[in-house]
Amino acid sequence: MTPTVRSPTDELAPIDPRIRQRRVAVERSRGRRRLLWILGVVVALCLVTGVVALLHTPLFSAQVVTVTGAHPHTSSASIVAAAGLAHHPPLISTDPGATAARVEALPFIATAQVRRHWPDGIQIAVTERVPAVQMAGPGASWSTLDGYGRTLQVQPARLPGLAVFAVHTPGRVIPPSVVGGSLPASASAGLTVARTLPPAFSAQVVSVTVAADASISMALNSGITVLLGTATDLPTKYEDVAAILAHGSLHSTSTVDVMVPQSPAVSG
Structure with a gap:
């Protein structure tokens, strides 16, 4: 089958x-x-x-820009322009950190904080640098500096009531920097003195000088010279100077030597 x-x-x-x-x-x-x-x-x-x-429409752009804080040396218009907000950019594309950095690049501005306020506002809070000293510049010009050596402005004449600052190095005197620039490190000790002068005699100081050997001295409006030496032990040295000025019998030709803390000497 x-x-x-x-x-x-x-x-x-x-x-x-x-x-x-x-x-x-x-x-x-x-x-x-x-x-x-x-x-x-x-x-x-x-x-x-x-x-x-x-x-990215005008509804959410920086239409209302407010500048707060004391800024007598910098106009609000200058701050807004430096921030890049004069043309009312969209808030979404405004970087608060980068905007603050642009404002802080202005000579007098010490700090800037930028906050966005939706839908159309930005607040810029600023603080300004405080003029501390002035330096002789090229020709007859004078530069105003803060206590950290930043050049704030240049003016044609010396300003009253502001101490003169000078830094000597072997062979030359350091000139002030351009506006917005800062002095070199060799000026830091003298600047420390300039910005820490006590109320007891700060108004009497007409100049702070750093010599080529880095020693620091001050000239007072009475003609008295104060030798500080280095920028160490400044509180003690200031106390010695204040005590001598308050109780000593000094003349316009006197020199107060406080280079050795708590062992001051007076001559002249």
């Missing part, structure tokens, strides 16, 4: 119509989910694009 040969297709059972319908439903459900996901992404992108576009 000849064996019957079956085709592989004979082994496949027909698919139940309910299973086929279930598979079709699953595929349709997946398709709907993919479509909803794509639509969600498109809607989200449209919303983000719309919000970004809205934030």
Whole structure:
């Protein structure tokens, strides 16, 4: 008897119509989910694009710029211009840190803090540097400096009531820096003296000088010379000077030597 040969297709059972319908439903459900996901992404992108576009409109630009803090030597207009806010840029593109750094580059500005106030405001809070000394510049010009050696301004004549500062090195006198620049490190000790003078006699000081050997001296409006030496033990040296000025019998040619703390000497 000849064996019957079956085709592989004979082994496949027909698919139940309910299973086929279930598979079709699953595929349709997946398709709907993919479509909803794509639509969600498109809607989200449209919303983000719309919000970004809205934030770059005049509604959210720096229309109201307020400058606070005492700044008698720097106009508000100069501060706003330095901040880059004169043309009312969008608040979203205004970096408070970078804006503050631009303001602090102005000669007189010591610190600047920038805050955004939505939807259209920016506040710039500033403090100014305090003039401490003046230095003779090229020709007949004079430069005003703060207590850390930063040049604040240049004027054609010497200012009254501000001590003269001079720094000598072997062979030359250090000139003041350009406006906004600072003196070299060799001036730091003398500047420490200039900015820490006590109320007891600060108004009497007409000059602070750093010699080529780095020793520091002061000239008073009475003609008295004070030798401080180095910028160490300054509180003790200041106490010695104040006591001698208050109780000593001094002349316009007198020299007060406090280079050795608590062992002052007077000559002349």
